[in-house]
Amino acid sequence: MYKQQDKELAEKILNFSCELKEGQNVMLQLTGLNGVELMRALVETARELKVHPFIQINDTDIQRMLVEKGDEDFWKRQAEADQLPLMKQMDAFVGIRASQNIYEQSEATKKANEAYSNEFLKPVHFEERVNNTNWVVLRYPSPAFAMNAKMPTEKFKEFYYKACLLDYSQLAEAMKPLEERLRDTDMIQLKGEGTDIQFSVKGQNWIPCFGKRNIPDGELFSSPILSSVDGHITYTSSVYQGKPFDYVKLEVRDGVVVDFDSSNNEQLEEILDTDAGARQFGEFSFGLNPIIEKPMHDILFDEKIYGSNHLTLGNDYEIAPNGNESNIHWDLVCIGADVYLDGEKIREGRKFITDDLKVLNPENLI
Incomplete structure (x- = not known):
């Protein structure tokens, strides 16, 4: 179901980082299916704490398509109709970035990136999430991530958990x-x-x-x-x-x-x-x-x-x-x-x- 290190990391995130209390709301957002084991550990830990998790799992290829083809009207509607009202109800936010390819959105134009930043990232994340929730963001290990670090995959995973679970x-x-x-x-x-x-x-x-x-x-x-x-x-x-x-x-x-x-x-x-x-x-x-x-x-x-x-x-x-x-x-x-x-x-x-x-x-x- 998940590794023991993921359970330890989930407990550190929700208890130490987010400081969640019984009855509070937390958005658990996974971008990239590679990190689903950590998501499972977070959901289980949240319910053990009697916290209410709100789950978002995003495929990176779909996210790429949306960024490349999105415009100001599209992202404004996404923010106002869905993500901003939901974020305003959150006490905490956990964002797991588990993309296998860090260059996935490299073909997005300047205009497309500006629309995404101005109408979605700024109101939902920079203004609401950053200023009004106990938030934490992290990556998740993968062979591609290990390759960028110029390390064997298993050695990289050891390094990853050592860095993340630091005292x-x-x-x-x-x-x-x-x-x-x-x-x-x-x-x-x-x-x-x-x-x-x-x-x-x-x-x-x-x-x-x-x-x-x-x-x-x-x-x-x-x-x-x-x-x-x-x-x-x-x-x-x-x-x-x-x-x-x-x-x-x-x-x-x-x-x-x-x-x-x-x-x-x-x-x-x-x-x-x-x-x-x-x-x-x-x-x-x-x-x-x-x-x-x-x-x-x-x-x-x-x-x-x-x-x-x-x-x-x-x-x-x-x-x-x-x-x-x-x-x-x-x-x-x-x-x-x-x-x-x-x-x-x-x-x-x-x-x-x-x-x-x-x-x-x-x-x-x-």
Whole structure:
């Protein structure tokens, strides 16, 4: 029926992440039939908790067709007649992404993606689900996922459950010294190969993430003062809207991307031209999961890589705002840059070097 690890993961999600109580409603959404074993474990666990699960199982090929052929009227009706009223009744949301092909929607046009984002994702997920439910999203392992990670399937599954079932209470405690430092910080600077960028975070809110919204988890995020971002930054490989990028380089002045280079400049320019906020930054974060070592073209894992940071193009989060509004939110990841807080080097490459922060290095968390 399902693996024991799926039962353990389901219990962690519904008890620890969603903090569900008897009688509450939870939407369990599976995109890709590959993750049905975890869905079964979630349904059984929900009923054991006397929670009411609302089930959505989406075929990825049908989803691709809808995105490619959908327009503003179609997605507006989908949101208003069905998904938005239902989401407003939910206390929690669990989204399992189990696609076998991360490039499934790569042929969707810019116009089609904008219609989907503006009329469906924004009202249903960015505005309602993110702000008004205890939500958690995660991927599910597959041979295709293992291939992106360049690992044998069975070894990847072992890695997946180890990363997802991390002791998040221990990680939460280890984050506290860094959070304290960041709340007193004005300027942050990243310096490394192809990267020399700085920005202010003075007075900004910082959010420690330890298994409440993402699985796997392990990050500490805020947002930069919009106009303060200045310099250049080089990111590792990424996939966004089904479109692959081997690398992305951005040149930034007064908080706005003024020049760029990548392995796919035509698609990058389309993304940057989505709206004015797409050329500005809505999030900055430290990746802190000690199990995740390298990119695998899945942002829920890649943004948690230890010794990494992501400086995110697009929309901010209401919980840590900076005023940027956009229909994109692209967590681009920079790995191994030295990090300076108000001129003091706190991380050299991927390892923290100050005594109070060494607790965050992998050898002290595993």
